[in-house]
Amino acid sequence: MNIENKQYDVIVIGGGPAGLSAALYASRANLSTLLVDKGVTGGQVATTFWIENYPGFPDGVGGPELIASMEAQAKRFGTEIAVIHEVLDLDANQSPLRLSTTEGNFLAKTLIIASGAEPGVGKGKLNIPGEDTLRGRGVSYCATCDGAFFRDLDVAVIGGGDSAIEEAIFLTKFAKSVTVVHRRQELRAAKVLQERAFNNEKIKFKLGRVPVEIKGETKVEGLVVEDVNSKASETLDVKGVFIFVGVQPNSGFLKDNLDLDAQGYILTDERMRTSIPGVFAAGDIRQKQLRQVVTAVSDGAIAAVEAERFIEGLN
Ligand code: NAP
Numbered sequence: 001m002n003i004e005n006k007q008y009d010v011i012v013i014g015g016g017p018a019g020l021s022a023a024l025y026a027s028r029a030n031l032s033t034l035l036v037d038k039g040v041t042g043g044q045v046a047t048t049f050w051i052e053n054y055p056g057f058p059d060g061v062g063g064p065e066l067i068a069s070m071e072a073q074a075k076r077f078g079t080e081i082a083v084i085h086e087v088l089d090l091d092a093n094q095s096p097l098r099l100s101t102t103e104g105n106f107l108a109k110t111l112i113i114a115s116g117a118e119p120g121v122g123k124g125k126l127n128i129p130g131e132d133t134l135r136g137r138g139v140s141y142c143a144t145c146d147g148a149f150f151r152d153l154d155v156a157v158i159g160g161g162d163s164a165i166e167e168a169i170f171l172t173k174f175a176k177s178v179t180v181v182h183r184r185q186e187l188r189a190a191k192v193l194q195e196r197a198f199n200n201e202k203i204k205f206k207l208g209r210v211p212v213e214i215k216g217e218t219k220v221e222g223l224v225v226e227d228v229n230s231k232a233s234e235t236l237d238v239k240g241v242f243i244f245v246g247v248q249p250n251s252g253f254l255k256d257n258l259d260l261d262a263q264g265y266i267l268t269d270e271r272m273r274t275s276i277p278g279v280f281a282a283g284d285i286r287q288k289q290l291r292q293v294v295t296a297v298s299d300g301a302i303a304a305v306e307a308e309r310f311i312e313g314l315n
Helices: 017-028 043-047 063-076 143-150 162-171 191-198 293-314
Strands: 007-013 033-037 080-083 087-091 097-101 104-113 154-158 177-182 203-207 209-215 222-227 233-236 240-243 279-281
Touching: 007 017, 007 097, 007 293, 017 033, 017 043, 017 063, 017 104, 017 293, 033 104, 043 063, 104 293, 143 162, 143 240, 154 162, 162 177, 162 191, 162 240, 177 209, 279 293
Parallel strands: 007 033, 007 104, 033 080, 104 279, 154 177, 154 240, 177 203
Antiparallel strands: 087 097, 097 104, 209 222, 222 233
């Protein structure tokens, strides 16, 4: 399919729940819709083993399975999906808008940015010795991807948020023990996850500790943690270090085009409108309070309906 310079009513950037929901609503409104994504659709959900808080699935649903259903639903109404290596620039000073990518230029009347956020870059890194050199050699940012390599081994999980605790519980399927290292005495994760982790015999906690170094030459051989009060340090004998200390919004390609907050999240109003007319944002890339699949799909639907209204205004 040669889509270079082809014009669409709506281009959606990002194939996570927000982008797929936006694409579904836009296609179903008979708008020509192209969704571009870097690779496999799904964003962070694609690497989430099990989702328990998305309504309609009383027993939970696998992340990849949920995404495959969302993608099939959007395609059924006509969404085209293109894999692009990278979005390079957005020229919003012209109508139609022009999106430059490594695969060429795409034109659209409206744009919905649903590029999400990812672990393991920017704010999602610890920036301590050993983190970069041992990445892929025991240091990981994805338990679903790498957990099985740590069968019967001791591992550490860094962080106290939903991701850290959810992934720590997941890792107990494989690991001999999982030590959660968190900088405060209280976890940030949802209470239901906390309870499950506290009741899991394989999970141990090192609270009030920060990681200061990951040891090892060619693979992880230990994790040095420091007590935040006494500054005393100890080395945990672990072969894996899973880091879940937050995520970095994928907004670098926007450069100075759109209004972002200090952390790089896109500012929108409640109609998902950004600082540029015709450009909308949805999902984790937005500055917002609650980042969940259910809020992402809601954002996507609102953005698509607003895109439709914007196009009606153009006509
Ligand atoms: P998060 O909620 O921002 O949690 C990051 C954790 O890492 C916090 O506990 C934080 O400590 C700690 N941390 C941050 N920087 C650190 C550093 N330099 N050194 C040591 N620890 C550090 O990130 P997340 O867990 O990845 O979640 C991201 C978003 O996705 C959240 O909105 C979350 O609710 C959502 N999410 C939801 C689910 C679910 O509903 N099942 C699952 C996954 C993610 P402090 O607590 O002290 O700040």
